Amino acid sequence: MHAMQYEITLPADYDMGIIRRRVETKGHLLDDFPGLGAKAYLMRERGVDGSPVNQYAPFYLWNGAAGMNAFLWGAGFQGIVADFGRPVVQHWTGIAYDEGGAATARGRTAVRQRTPIEAGADLPKLTAEAVEGTDQLAQEQGVLFAASAIDPRTWELLTFSLWEHDTPKAPGDRYEVLHLAQPERASLPRGRQW
Incomplete structure (x- = not known):
């Protein structure tokens, strides 16, 4: 499993309705994309749930590198890229994935x-x-589901969870x-992924 995300930070006065309409009209295009486990079309609005920015930040879980590469090079x-410029694409090597009790619900949050993983960290224990x-x-x-992954280039642990309600019990950046x-x-x- 591979986790992937890019963040497109938008101006403070940006009409986030543009992002909503974009997803409404184009979101379905990946509903049958080969190799894609899940893509959550995520958005944060400045001042909502503590977000300091307006941001479009899709998050992906890929079953393998082939599907991820087909998307990136396709x-x-x-x-x-045409609409926003080429963003930095962050990706992490998956270490765990589990389905939750609300696996079939509609994701809301x-x-x-x-x-960051400290230089002296015990990696097997971590x-x-x-x-x-x-x-x-x-x-x-x-x-709905939870996943964790590590970027061994920057030594960062990622934890991601998708919820059916607006009151998640997990620390971190919240997205709609x-x-x-x-x-x-x-x-x-x-x-475990190994």
Whole structure:
């Protein structure tokens, strides 16, 4: 599993209705994209839920690198580049994924937490704790799914969860979910990723 996200930060006075309309008209285009486990079309509005910015920040879980590469080098991502410029694409190697009790619900809120990993950290212990934490997070009431991943280039731990309600019990940046494409979510391997 690979996690991926790009963030497009927009001006403070940007009409976020433009992003909503974009997702309404184009979100369905990835509803059957090969290799895509899930794509959460995420948005933050300045001043809402503590967000300091207006931002469009889609989050992806890929079953493998082939689907991710097909998207990045294909027409889908080129639409983002044409409209907003080429953003930095962050990606992490998956370490855990679990479905929650609300797996079939409509996602309303997502939470992303990014934690730097100290140079002296015990990686086997840290990853074991992250796997356990992902399982515990998935068991919270209202969770569709939870995932954790690591960027070994910057040594950062990512924790991501998708919720059916607006009051998630997880720390991190909160996003509104505009659409969830999940063509191969059932194929995402559960539990530890190695």
